Ligand SMILES: Nc1ncnc2c1ncn2[C@@H]1O[C@H](COP(=O)(O)OP(=O)(O)OP(=O)(O)O)[C@@H](O)[C@H]1O
């Protein structure tokens with residue numbers, strides 16, 4: 506039996522009004538996400554991933570359909586959601602600790618003290634650096650602060666829009682591992698946009714593929730069967746890692762709304778091509 510939906514996205518559509526006329530970007534996007542699930546949203550650049558996520562954040566309004574989180578309709582931003590973007594958007598005049606604390610204070614409507622902020626900074630590998638200012642940190646460290654800030658609010662839902670895409674490969678891997686550990690410890694529901702197939706395979710329970718726009722929708726959904734806690738080196742050594750990766754890349758290459766239905770047999774028989782790179 507399927508677990509009850511925590512996030513319900515129903516027939517979501519978005520048409521932007523542009524000088525050239527209405528542009529239908531997303532059409533009929535319907536998805537249920539269970540409590541504690543980690544979902545990655547994957548698709549080509551410009552297909553509408555951030556548009557969907559920004560509607561979940563309450564920063565953008567849908568043209569059709571709607572979203573509920575824990576049964577409550579989304580009609581604006583809320584403290585039940587933590588967000589992380591490509592760059593950390595820290596306040597430069599505040600220390601790292603105060604950047605985290607400010608968010609906490611807003612949510613709890615009282616001074617949260619330094620303890621919680623320090624705990625979450627520690628959890629992302631920034632122990633003892635709370636007094637530094639954002640300008641004194643590398644891009645990767647700043648992004649860690651952004652993640653600490655989002656998790657410290659203990660939101661019911663985390664919405665991450667390509668949080669690692671501006672980082673170098675090594676830092677990206679470190680942050681993926683940290684995010685995974687933090688998620689293992691907290692089991693918050695996560696919806697994360699990414700371009701990176703390997704990142705999605707490492708982190709997600711399900712990978713939701715969007716078709717190419719315009720009028721993009723869900724093309725295919727892949728279950729990621731790897732047991733948790735996951736170890737990067739273990740999973741890449743599994744034959745089904747490459748089958749799954751190849752199947753996802755094939756869907757990305759096809760891109761259109763007429764993606765062939767996915768079956769486990771087709772997946773199992775897909776050739777392994779370890780040398781192929783992700784998008
Ligand atoms: N406010 C807006 N007004 C008009 N068009 C917009 C607006 N926001 C986004 N778009 C268009 O909608 C489409 C989807 O944009 P979106 O940012 O959602 O894509 P994306 O999948 O997140 O892309 P990327 O992977 O590059 O981040 C693009 O063609 C973009 O130009």
Ligand SMILES: [Mg+2]
Nearest residue numbers: 554555556666
């Ligand atoms: Mg985007």
